[in-house]
Amino acid sequence: MTAINDILHLLVTANLWQSVLALSTLLLLPALGGVVSERSGVVNIAMEGMMLVGAFFAVYADLHFHSPWIATLVAMLAGGLMALIHAVVSIRFRADQIVSGIAINIFAAGLTVFLIGRLYGLQDVGHISQNESLPNIVVPGLNSIPFVGQVLFNQNIVVYIALVLLVSTHVVLFHTRLGLRIRSVGEHPQAADTAGINVFMLRYGAVVASGLVSGLAGAYLAIGISNTFVPNMTDGRGYIALAAMIFGKWTPFGAFIACLIFGLGEAIYYNNSFIHTSQYLLSALPYILTLVVIAGLVGRSIPPAADGLPYVPGSE
């Protein structure tokens, strides 16, 4: 019974919810990227690799330029470049998008460790000093609101950016002409093309956008949270983001709710000093939860109709 009391007690602490939001942001950014990419009709399971490359180049650039802003920019470009490869291979060459995504992830895992060996030899990559990492922003005044202040107004800058991106992705996708076009390209590219919409352009843009935000998530992980790079440090987060996207039925806010649930699991895991279950079993929980959700207990998820289909102009 004490364990349950302890959990209940933990659930009402602001500390916990502060880290829930921080950890969810790591998932939210690639999940938003996935939503945009798949809404345009390009299956994207490569967020994991794009995040990892972003994380590596964030650390590399930060150690080099001593500026978290330049580092974040470099990370986003690196993620965007990986996404561009995925886009060219799957849009221009009409490759199987799942194979291409897997290739990106393997490429990222191999390339980052290969580059560590070339750039740093056998040593560690090195640590980012605190004043060169992405800063926490405390919103003056608002942060003194009890509970809410700590949870919402004392966060890393990337958390605020992610929340702005969440709202703007929703608005763009569902309330603007551009969003309607992106969705139409993902549902029925032939019709969109007939209506004069540039299918290829929109798909390239959507995929590259997913790389930019995944790179940002990588930068947040590497120079906002960990302040160093270790091989495979994304640790499946890109895949959980993929699950969150499906969980959320390809909508930004749906994905956000899923990210919060996964983030809550992770935060309890980190703040756990009393649940006498193996931490490793707890770590499997998000994945099992996803399986249960996908199994249809929470309603069926239906992807955009043309998701995964290369567009061949003039085809039926």
Place this chain on the structure above:
Amino acid sequence: MGTGAVAARPRPRLPVIGRLTRGLAMPVGSVLFAFVLGAIIVALTGASPLAAYQGLLCGGIGVGCTEGENSALQISNSIVYMIPLVMTGVAVALPFRAGLFNIGAEGQLLAGTMAATAIGVHFASWPAVVLLPAVLIGGAIAGAFWAGIAGVLKATTGAHEVVTTIMLNYTAQWLLRFLIIGGPLQPPGVFSASAPVGPNARLPTFFPNDSSVIVFGLPATVYRVHSGLIIALVAAAVFAVLLWRTSLGYEIRALGQSQKAARYAGVSVRRTIIVTMLIAGAFAGLAGAVQIAGVDHQMTDKYFSDTTGFDAIAVALLGLGSAVGIVLASLLFGALHSGGAVMQSDAGISSNLVLVLQALILFSIAANFLGAILRQIPGIGRTRPSAPAPTAPAAALVTEAAAPPEEASS
């Protein structure tokens, strides 16, 4: 050139040879493409591609060694890496034929290692004639169960197997960590490893287990190549027979071509999806059991970062989903893996370059870069029939895999 001239021209080669060269052109071209691009990446980082590939060649097939490595040992190591790749390659290729994408070979392999270890440790006193089959079959059943979850979900709710198998991979990884770190398979006083399986649960190696016997200039015990090779080759043969000589194989191929057509032909889509995944998982689970029984004899933390099941995707694609192709592709990736270690120690280039090469091979096959480039060249592009799609059901994969089978709704 008129059509008459083409028709009158005698066939330049035997049809078999023509088919073979055309079949090999794409995979060989993709590998070459990857190596060229890989060399550029190595050169860009200021290292010597020549030294890198010399290391790979030495560690892979024992040719061109500079540090006096034993060639026989390198080949033995390559075969050790190759063995699980054949079986997991089959585990990816079989569902491919049915239009299913099994990304979960890794999780299924881990399920196999967990079951095999548990059986091999707990029943260590059983005689080998009972224990060894129990270990192998136990591993296969565990793998089948793990894949079966994805199969049943796909058949009943339409849950995409790519997503479910990814989740099952992570679940298996964490379960394995739990088992050997503070869990039931961790013996007292040991961290991050299980107890070794009993001597009766081990597959014999090809060379005598006696360090006083000298083979190719080294004690026989350093050669780890084991009889799992035979199991792997038999698995590849079973795959070919199953696919081409049985009615189930026909159903699997029909499903891969078109779910709708298969249904009209009287194929039970749901049943075939589940059975295909079960069999695929059994192959991957067997691979895990063979790893335990053949080389590792215990689960260690090296399984946390095992990538065999992901390499298997490249194997299946490069092998064009055929049994012979899978064996050849496994040989290549086995040699690359083994070569990576020598490259790292001799040339000082991270063995992770192998992963980069593997990804480049995947890109090249999936996008058929060479086909696209050849089509740009007039003359070649016209006389050459466009290369076949890498996997027959690729179209079905993307269109129909995303939707639940229609039977589910009835």
